[in-house]
Amino acid sequence: MIWEVFRQEEAGGYHTHCGNVHAPDAEMAKLFAQIQHGRRKPTHSIWVVPQASVHEVDDEDTAFGGTTDKAYRWAMTYDTDASFAQEIADSEEEQAAAERQRGRR
Amino acid sequence: MAAPTYQRADLGELDGAAAEALRTLLFRLADDELVLGERYIEWQVHAPTLESDLAISNIAQDEFGHARLWYDLLEDFGDDEPALIWERDPGSFRHATLVELPTRQGDWGDTIVRGYLYDVAEQLRLEAVAESSYAPLRERVGKVQSEERYHREHAQNWLERLTDDEPGRARVQAALDRLFPYALTLFAPVDEATEAAIEEHGFRTASLADLREQFLDVVVPYLESLGLDVPEPDEVERPEAVGRDGQHTEHWDALFEDMTHTYRELGRTSTTKLMEDPE
Numbered sequence: 001m002i003w004e005v006f007r008q009e010e011a012g013g014y015h016t017h018c019g020n021v022h023a024p025d026a027e028m029a030k031l032f033a034q035i036q037h038g039r040r041k042p043t044h045s046i047w048v049v050p051q052a053s054v055h056e057v058d059d060e061d062t063a064f065g066g067t068t069d070k071a072y073r074w075a076m077t078y079d080t081d082a083s084f085a086q087e088i089a090d091s092e093e094e095q096a097a098a099e100r101q102r103g104r105r
Numbered sequence: 106m107a108a109p110t111y112q113r114a115d116l117g118e119l120d121g122a123a124a125e126a127l128r129t130l131l132f133r134l135a136d137d138e139l140v141l142g143e144r145y146i147e148w149q150v151h152a153p154t155l156e157s158d159l160a161i162s163n164i165a166q167d168e169f170g171h172a173r174l175w176y177d178l179l180e181d182f183g184d185d186e187p188a189l190i191w192e193r194d195p196g197s198f199r200h201a202t203l204v205e206l207p208t209r210q211g212d213w214g215d216t217i218v219r220g221y222l223y224d225v226a227e228q229l230r231l232e233a234v235a236e237s238s239y240a241p242l243r244e245r246v247g248k249v250q251s252e253e254r255y256h257r258e259h260a261q262n263w264l265e266r267l268t269d270d271e272p273g274r275a276r277v278q279a280a281l282d283r284l285f286p287y288a289l290t291l292f293a294p295v296d297e298a299t300e301a302a303i304e305e306h307g308f309r310t311a312s313l314a315d316l317r318e319q320f321l322d323v324v325v326p327y328l329e330s331l332g333l334d335v336p337e338p339d340e341v342e343r344p345e346a347v348g349r350d351g352q353h354t355e356h357w358d359a360l361f362e363d364m365t366h367t368y369r370e371l372g373r374t375s376t377t378k379l380m381e382d383p384e
Binding site for chain 2: 021022031
């Protein structure tokens with residue numbers, strides 16, 4: 001049985017998928033995941049999830065974000081001054097980059 | 106009256122018998138860890154699955170790390186690592202014969218049973234030096250204990266799994282019958298006078314007899330709960346070689362040869378250290 005492993009570096013952070021382990025049950029999956037995925041990198045917590053419990057939808061199944069212009073979703077459509085809010089500036093850049101990426105497909 | 110505390114700087118002031126007692130205690134700790142680690146790594150690339158291979162190899166690395174902590178304390182008595190391990194007379198090793206026995210070929214249960222018996226004894230022994238009068242020893246106990254917890258969980262998890270059906274239980278029983286008498290050698294004295302000095306100076310705060318009793322209080326009910334028959338401790342035949350007193354089984358010389366083969370083949374006279382101080 002395959003268990004997908006998610007590692008969290010610090011308390012409060014996201015658990016990020018980092019690989020998988022073969023194990024007959026959750027207890028053993030936790031023991032193995034500690035060694036395989038929590039030994040060499042800073043680790044605060046590990047989740048193990050049966051592979052069969054992970055359900056997927058991918059870009060063949062759906063058009064993520066839709067296909068028509070939805071630029072009104074951007075934070076930049078609000079009247080804010082990015083100079084006093086770095087998060088907004090970052091977010092605008094990320095969204096612009098994502099939009100360009102989408103356009104290329 | 107509280108026992109005195111000794112620091113590294115006090116070693117020179119200990120009388121000969123006390124210093125020898127402390128050295129002996131450290132050899133008991135260090136040699137057990139080194140030799141057990143050596144047996145564990147024989148599973149590398151042969152363990153039942155990739156994951157179990159990595160887990161047992163990691164446990165072996167832990168044991169080597171613990172051995173390094175204790176050999177490092179032995180260096181304060183004047184010997185360097187080659188003298189303590191690589192160029193040492195194999196007859197002067199003080200590990201219990203439990204850890205030098207070869208693994209029965211292909212028998213994962215054999216390794217798990219040995220690991221379980223050893224890890225419980227190790228836990229109790231660490232508790233008995235956590236309040237040691239020798240400060241450098243007790244200060245290193247905590248980091249070893251936190252790794253040992255994983256070892257016990259690992260061993261118990263496997264034991265519960267292996268005893269889950271009759272063929273597995275029978276194999277675990279066979280391993281237990283074979284290894285149990287040797288597990289009791291973990292509590293054998295190096296010699297009575299040295300062990301008395303270890304206790305007298307407070308280097309270890311429990312006697313070997315106490316440790317043996319605590320050990321049996323833990324392992325007997327647990328193993329019985331898995332449907333295993335535990336040999337009657339006072340009736341088991343004591344192995345001819347217990348290790349602690351320098352008497353080893355015929356397997357030890359071959360293992361020592363293997364372990365030191367590369368050192369000799371490369372004509373080494375010293376060892377590489379990645380960290381000056383293993384702490």
